[in-house]
Amino acid sequence: MDRNQKELSRQSPVGSIYVHVPFCYALCGYCDFYKELYDRQSVSPLVDALLSELRREAAEHALRIMTIFVGGGTPTTLPIPELSRLLGALRDTVDLALREALEFTVEANPATVTTEVAATLVASGVNRVSIGAQSFQPGELLVLERTHQPPQVRQTIETCRAAGIDNINLDLIFGVPGQAIAGWRENLARTIELGPDHISAYALTYEHGTRLTRQLNAGRVQRCDPELEADMYSATIEDLSAAGYSQYEISNFARPGRECRHNLAYWRNEQYLGIGPSAAGYVAGERYKNVPNSAQYIEAIAGGRLPRIEREVLPPDQRAREAAMLALRLNEGLIFAEFAARHGQRAQDIFAHAIEKHVSLGLLRVEEGALRLTPTGRFVADSVVADFLA
Numbered sequence: 001m002d003r004n005q006k007e008l009s010r011q012s013p014v015g016s017i018y019v020h021v022p023f024c025y026a027l028c029g030y031c032d033f034y035k036e037l038y039d040r041q042s043v044s045p046l047v048d049a050l051l052s053e054l055r056r057e058a059a060e061h062a063l064r065i066m067t068i069f070v071g072g073g074t075p076t077t078l079p080i081p082e083l084s085r086l087l088g089a090l091r092d093t094v095d096l097a098l099r100e101a102l103e104f105t106v107e108a109n110p111a112t113v114t115t116e117v118a119a120t121l122v123a124s125g126v127n128r129v130s131i132g133a134q135s136f137q138p139g140e141l142l143v144l145e146r147t148h149q150p151p152q153v154r155q156t157i158e159t160c161r162a163a164g165i166d167n168i169n170l171d172l173i174f175g176v177p178g179q180a181i182a183g184w185r186e187n188l189a190r191t192i193e194l195g196p197d198h199i200s201a202y203a204l205t206y207e208h209g210t211r212l213t214r215q216l217n218a219g220r221v222q223r224c225d226p227e228l229e230a231d232m233y234s235a236t237i238e239d240l241s242a243a244g245y246s247q248y249e250i251s252n253f254a255r256p257g258r259e260c261r262h263n264l265a266y267w268r269n270e271q272y273l274g275i276g277p278s279a280a281g282y283v284a285g286e287r288y289k290n291v292p293n294s295a296q297y298i299e300a301i302a303g304g305r306l307p308r309i310e311r312e313v314l315p316p317d318q319r320a321r322e323a324a325m326l327a328l329r330l331n332e333g334l335i336f337a338e339f340a341a342r343h344g345q346r347a348q349d350i351f352a353h354a355i356e357k358h359v360s361l362g363l364l365r366v367e368e369g370a371l372r373l374t375p376t377g378r379f380v381a382d383s384v385v386a387d388f389l390a
């Protein structure tokens, strides 16, 4: 650590930045993120507003930024000059002494990363790309209303690697209507063959108000049988571990040293700035959420107002509960000593009842000074952690 780094480490707390770019070329029926169809006219005003919020928040909180994640939406829809303007400004918020160690991720959809886009990412300091592959079966992509074709996933990875980005995540979805276990295992095999560093595999959820949920309610698609879905989850853990990916969170798998540091910071309840329409943030003890509407977001920023629709300073008890809930998602679990040092109370005392209940049900276990979900507990993680929030 040189003098400059030592000085920095004394000065300010560590943190992350999330930026939400809402544009997509097509809107997938299952998606409930805030997004809008790409329209060139809307891009520059939004990037202006993002940069304005970024500069204000970065100046106010003076965090030592360790990770940046640009998501959406599909950030790689931005025209090159706007992409470069946004990513360059993000890189410039990070102190020079910290840039080398920065994890800087951009989400991309297959077929949106051209050679020029990849070169722009690299020139702006991006060193990780998260690709929304979701499936390698054309029929499943159709149900999900994804517009890419399976071979485009390989092309996208190759384009990123050729440009110098060697840290790649692939997102997958299981439990798609009509999907069989063999089809899911084929998706896993195709993913492994491509050799990404990190894999996120989430069960399809039917979010309120989405087109897919309306199709479900109208009987036009059928929900995957819960037992089949559980088998798919088991197959995920089995096949990915056999291929050298270790599970470090309920839905996330990585090669050694390639865990997503941005998401780890979130699960460890560290501070992050949320920039952009619908973005959420957690800084200086306050959780907030921005308005999920680009026009209103731009208007608020132009008028010098915070674009918030929610703000809450968490009382210490709530902060401890949220920290426990997030920590339990991780395989490292809730580490008792760290928890007590941070919250001034022992987790074993605050959550005595929930711990006793779930340990006796075989869903949690205490080992190596930590509380962890058991393999069975991971299947019902949401109901276990709910008892820690109550």
Ligand code: SF4
Pocket (backbone or CB within 6 Å): 023, 024, 026, 027, 028, 031, 032, 033, 035, 072, 073, 074, 109, 132
């Ligand atoms: S899933 Fe991704 S690409 Fe599809 S609409 Fe949502 S944000 Fe856009």
